[in-house]
Amino acid sequence: MKRNVLIIGAGGVAHVAAHKCAQNNILLGDIHIASRTLSKCHAIIASIKAKGSQRGPGLLKAHELDAMDVAATKALIRSTGAQIVINVGSPFLNMSVMTACIETGAAYLDTAIHEDPSQVCEAPPWYGNYEWKRRDACLKAGVTAILGVGFDPGVVNAYGRFAMDAYFDKVDSIDIIDINAGNHNRYFATNFDPEINFREFTSTVWSWEDSQWKANAMFERKHDWDLPVVGKRTAYLTGHDELHSMSKNLGVPNIRFWMGFGEHYINVFNVLNNLGLLSEKPVRTAEGLEVVPLKVVKAVLPDPSSLAPTYTGKTCIGDLVKGTKNGQPREVFVYNVCDHKESYKEVGSQAISYTAGVPVVAAAMLIADGVWDVGQMVNVEELDPKPFIGLMNRIGLVSRVRDAAGERVLDPYAEAPAKSRSSTPVAETTR
Secondary structure, three states: OOOOEEEEOOOHHHHHHHHHHHHOHHHHOOEEEEEOOHHHHHHHHHHHHHHOOOOOOOOEEEEEOOOOOHHHHHHHHHHHOOOEEEEOOOHHHHHHHHHHHHHHOOEEEEOOOOOOOOOOOOOOOHHHHOHHHHHHHHHHHOOOEEEOOEOOOEHHHHHHHHHHHHHOOEEEEEEEEEEEOOEOOOOOOOOOOHHHHHHOOOOOEEEEEOOEEEEEOOOOOEEEEEEOOOEEEEEEEOOOOOHHHHHHHOOOOEEEEEEEOOHHHHHHHHHHHHOOOOOOOOEEOOOOOEEOHHHHHHHHOOOHHHHHHHOEOEEEEEEEEEEEEOOEEEEEEEEEEEEHHHHHHHHOOOHHHHHHHHHHHHHHHHHHOOOOOOOOEEEHHHOOHHHHHHHHHHHOOOEEEEEOOEEEEOOHHHHOOOOOOOOOOOOOOOO
């Protein structure tokens, strides 16, 4: 059993993760929050106290840390006694934090793929460029490293795996659909770090089709979806982290990611992009100042965490899975709906951060009690999804399923077969 959590990062997802850790600190133990900006860590702790989130006695402490400094990160892990590290800082930090975990023996969790600040949209599979190169080191050290365990990536990986196990003999396609039907009441803003957000959309869109990588331009392909609660929405084919592990681990020939965008977002994005303001390459001004245009845009846009108080509406994110069962065609949509206003009421956050922060804490809890403490590096779809989905149902993110039988709350133990696929790297758990 592992105890004591170090959360690295102090943005919107870290805010949610800290609240959820506090709500479950009887299992997780002491909670430490570390960031370059100490005041942000203190603000999260103040929010936890104001909301009464902490359920049991234990430390709740802030630390100043440059997580690019591996030695400093190792020292903090050791001094706090943290056996679980939740990395929800910038994706630029992943390799540094993972190295510190491997060298200290702490379990490692993140919610997004590593990125090199100087590279945008590297060649697929993205995990093969950085994370997977550390698999042998994790295995040798006996360190559990669960990659991309937010919502997408993360929960959608588990949904895909669960659907394959529970509903199909053969799966032909998985379409991951992410719709934010909310309104933040600002002229223009991104729901998470603008720099990371824009980097996703300024280069090649990679999808997995006919068992090979296919390249498209952003906003080149769109599809109209009729979804629960949010209704008919247009979404665009977009490159995304989970495709790069699910394509390898699930054996499904077609896996695509679709994200909803409004016309206003697309228009503003295209203007910024066409002017070169979304470039990660430095430019020099007439005054001789060297600036990175993307960082300037980030500096003038609203902080995503500031959107929460006035955010209204809901998100709908899920996997539309198609294939056959007993020789007959079948279609299943496994999904979650999250409410911005309810998220703010509970933890002071909007739903985008909530849907990313809850799953990583659920994974930490499964490591803490040994269910997912596998002593190696894995992506979420390599693990038994039932305890993960079941735990999220209890701590804030309820999964649902829509198929020919109708719509219902997903009880993973009632709907899954007794035995999961043999590729699972961990033992089947009991209820």
